[in-house]
Amino acid sequence: MRDGTRHIAVIGIGSGDPDQLTLGAVKAMRRTDVFFVLEKGEEKSSLTGLRRAMLTEHASPGHRVVDAEDPWRDRAQGARGGYTDAVHDWRRRRADVCERLIREELAPGQRGAFLVWGDPSLYDSTLAVLEEITARGNVAFTCDVVPGVSSVSTLAAHHRVGLNRVGRPIHITPGRRLAETVGNDDGDIVVMLDAHESFRQFAGGGTWIYWGAYLGTPDEILISGPLDEVADDISRTRAAARAEHGWIMDTYLLRTSPDDTAG
Template sequence: MSSETRHLLVIGIGAGDPDHLTLAAVKAMRRADVFFVLGKGREKDSLTRLRRDILDEHVPGHPRIVEAEDPWRDRSQDESAGYAEAVHDWRRRRADVCERLIREELAPGRTGAFLVWGDPSLYDSTLAILEDIRARGEVTFDHEVVPGISSVSALAARHRINLNRVGRPVHITPGRRLSESLPNDDGDIVVMLDAHESFQHLAGSGIWIYWGAYIGTPDEILISGPLDEVSDRIRRVRAEARAEHGWIMDTYLLRIHPDGADG
C-alpha cells in the first residue's frame, strides 16, 4: 500500500452487542485514524450511541469520530414500481456524503473506517457506495472488508436453532419479496427489512416463526411458535416497541415443521 493512498476499513460490528465483535474487527478498529458515522436522525440516536459504546470499549484513548447526516430516503416507494430507482437515488446521495467525508476528513496515507451493523455483505449499502465513489474517480482509496456477525446468525443463536435443516436450503429475502418465496417442505426462509409485517398473510399455512427485534441489544425481543398462534402477538409487540423507540429492526425465520412442532 502506497504511503499516499487513503485506506478504508469496512468493519462488521455485529447486531448490537459489543461482545459480538470478532478479534479481527477489534484489531481493524485499532488501526483506524478516523471513524465515519452516518447518523439517522434523533429517533435513531441509540444506534449512534451503540457505535460510540463499542469504540469506548474496544479502542484505547479517544478515537476521532466524524459524523454526518444520512440522506433522507423516500420509503413511500417501497412497494411500488419506483422502488429500485428510489434506492439508487438514495445511494447516490449517500455516496455524495461519503465521498466528501473521505476527501475532506481523511488525509492521504491515513486509514478511515465505517462501522457496519451486522455483516457488510448482507443487505448493507456501504460496499456498493464505495464502488460508486471509486468509479467517479474524484478521490482515490483502497479498502478492505472485515466480516461481522449478522442479525441472521444472531437470531438463530438466540433461538437456539439451526438456520438450515439436513440437506435443505435457506432462502434470505426482504419482506417485500416474501410472497415470491413462500416456505415449503424444500427449505426455510429468513426475512429481513419487513416494514409491512408480510408474515401476517401466511396465517393458516402451518408455518412456525422465529422472530427477533433489536437483536443483540438491551432492548432485544424474541418470540417463536406456530405462526397462527403468535402472529397477532408479534404485531402487537412490534407496534409497541416501535412506538417506544421510534424505530424497529427485526428479522425472522419461517419454517414448516414436518411433524408440526419440532425445534
C-alpha cells in the same frame, strides 16, 4: 509504515451486542485514524451511542470521529413501486456524502473506517456506495472488509435453532419479496426488512416462526411458536415497540416444522 494512499476499512460490528465484535474488528478499529458515522436522526440515536461505546473501549487514543447526516430516503416511493429507483437515488446521495468525508477528512496515508451493523455483505449499502465513489475517480483509496455477526446468525443463536435442516436449503429474502416464496416447500425462509408483517401470508399452513427485534441490543425481543398462535402477539408487540422507540428492525425465520433443525 504508511504510504500516501488513503485506506478505508468497512468493519462489521455485529447486530448490537458489543461482545459480538470479532478480534479482527477490534484490530481494525485500533488501526483506524478516522471513523465516519452517518447519523440517522434522533429516533435512532441509541445506535450511534452503541457505536461510540465500542470506539471508547477499543479504538486507539487520538482517533477522530467525523459525523455526517445520512441522506433522507424516500420510502414512500418504494411503496409506490419505484423501489429500485429510490434505492439507487439514495445510494447516489449517500455516495456524495461519503466521498466528501473521505476527501476532506482523511489525509493521504491515513486509515478511515465505517462501522457497519451486522455483516457488510448482507443487506447493507456501504460496499456499493464505496464502489460508486471509486468509479467516479475523484478520490483514490484502498478498501478492506471485516466480516461481522449478522442479525440472521444472532436470531438463530438466541432462539437456539439451526438455520438449515438436513439436506435442505435456506432462502433469505426481504419482506417485499416474500409473496414469491408462498407455496415453495424447498427449504426454510429468513425474512429481513419487512415493514408490513408479510409473515401473515403463511397463516393456516402449519408454519412455525422464530421472530426477533432489536437483536443483540438491550431491547431485544424474541417470540416463537406456531404462526397461527403467535402472529397476533407479534403484531401487538411490534406496534408497541415501534411506538416506544420510534423505529423497529426485526428479522424472522419461517419453517414448516420445528423438528429436525440440525444438519
